[in-house]
Amino acid sequence: GCAEGYARDATEIQNIQIADGDVCRGLPIPIYMVFPRLFTCPTLETANFKVEFEVNIVVLLHDDHLITENFPLKLCRM
Template sequence: MFCMSGGFRVTGKICTQCSLTDPVGGELTVEASALPIQSIDIHLFRVESILIGEKIATESSLIQTIQIADGDVCRQMSLPIYIVLPRLVTCPTIFAGPFSVEFKVTIAITFVSDVSKKRLKFDPKTPSPWRAVESVPLELVRTN
């Protein structure tokens, strides 16, 4: 369950542990929003880390984006989340000594704003005043 503040409230749930062969599922409900919503996107990231001496080098890669809403959404209506995992860039979550491969799901809500029209570069990792972003870890497991 997640909830965001600042003039709006969004609740929902998303599966944080799933099989590689199953879709990631969940739901999202916009309970209140003072500003109209432009879109709601789900970003799937692959996060690779390695321990080098006493430092951890981490690299995140955006591997998939799913738009679950385009335009302002009805309040109090449940929006389904259904993400089929891409086979070529996903693997089980791995923690092998100094090396790890993890995944995370980021929910990004973009609001209608005159300022957002002036921004040229889209970067899903950088929150902006007209965007709300929430990330949750995703554990992928192999099942027989």
């Protein structure tokens, strides 16, 4: 953080639906996603400022039960 305090601003960059309906049990579902160049940059961390990204997986079950999990990402320029 910095002397002025801490602020976090989250922005949704991309949203994709991977499966719908009665998904086969035990079947791996691959997740492939290309981030748009205009809205992403490499992960950056300095003493007073940082830019980070994360993937939020949301599973909505038939009875409207919601399961969410967040995974941090480290983006690198290749």
